Amino acid sequence: MRPLGEKSQSLVIGASGMVGSHIVRRLFSDGGQPIGLSRSEQQDARAEWIRGDLAHPQSISWPQVDVIYCTASARLLANALPELVTPSLKRVVLFTTTSISTKANSTDPELRAGIAEYANAEKDVTAGCDALGVKWTVLRPTIIYDEGRDKNLSRIAHLIGKARFFPLCGRGRGLRQPVHAEDCAVAAIQAARSVAAENKIYDLPGGETIT
Template sequence: MRSIVLGATGVVGGYIVEQLLQAGQMPFALSRSPPAQDARNVCWFRGDLTDLSALALPDFSTIYCTAHAGSLAAGLPHLVGPSVQRLVLFTSSSVVTKLNSDVAYEREGLQRLAAGEAATIAFCEERGIAWTVLRPTIIYDEGRDANISRLARLIAKFGVLPLAGWGAGLRQPVHAQDLAVGALQAAASRAAWNNTYALPGGDTISYREMVGRIFDGLGKPRRIVPVPVALWRVAFFLLQRWLPNANASMGTRMSKDMTFDARPAREDFGWNPRGFRPRFDNL
């Protein structure tokens, strides 16, 4: 039986498609904007998880989802047929670290994500489908992600990066390709049935060191400027109209540890991610 990848044009979803091809599969892939053509053995479908009633999909046994868990929960009744046996869903470790954020839109978004997780699990258990939820930490893929690569672009442009305080909070960046490998390993593991796992990267480092390694990956000298937290908050208040996607809490969290235990994933399906040494050759 074949697999389907939901969110297949995303950073992690694209790597899952590649891993399935390398494993000898001919996967299905669903995306709102599929590529115009694909010379590989991939069967693409155009669709939105929240509106699948008119989409006729062939049989498949395994679902890999990197799309929003809330959208998946809405689409499952139209997506799941009698052949589906396995579901692997990516969400985020932020449902643990930021669920009670003092930023309203962050808090509300993560509450929706957590509700989507719960609804997906409930659906799978009702239908007898073995599920696994994977919660990555900071996802990166040099030049493509919205986290590490965004910092890299700022550094490349200005040659310097300010931090709120000393950036002592611990982080565990994880590469998107490693997540795809882990997804296939989890899908194949009986021990991973009906479990939720944190997927941290191979290194646990301070936020400041994480930024320093981004400088290294750009071939630039480390120019990191600590800014007092109080001044950081005032600056964001004054500049918020020009920084619509940023908030002061992003800075204050730089001093907060956001780390997770990789041991359950390592023991149950061999999770073994690379260390954080990004290289930005084509940024």
């Protein structure tokens, strides 16, 4: 088996999304041609595209790759693992959410239930990888932004740009650490290449705390 390195063959699940598209771009810039999985047809020549739905893994002809990057649902990945793991696979890098560690004890029962589902799906992915002999790394980002593409910070910026003000409910004391989608991609690629990151979970906050 080839040692894991910059030229490793990679599959990006969620390759047309904010983080996944940055992973594809960076892997391509490193001289590789990653394989992207998308539910719709894609025209980006930086990747070889497979059209398919992770919810129906048995319908996909999974390629032989060294690394899988997954920015899609952890639950879907956990269910699909037996179908997509090939003998060449060495590492799975999964994105979940920092909320697993920061909101587990929320006073909102509905929010607690949702976070518990996230946590159980994450646990099922890592346990499935362990059972199949595949190393894994989990990255838990905070709120992700990517200029013009995200549905949170970019939406706020657009509103301020049009209205010249921003309506604020309450005192605005809540703190956030937004992290850029490209920084998430860099972290994922570095994690996949690091022996020290095997079977580890990392919170991935942005570098600045803002109200």
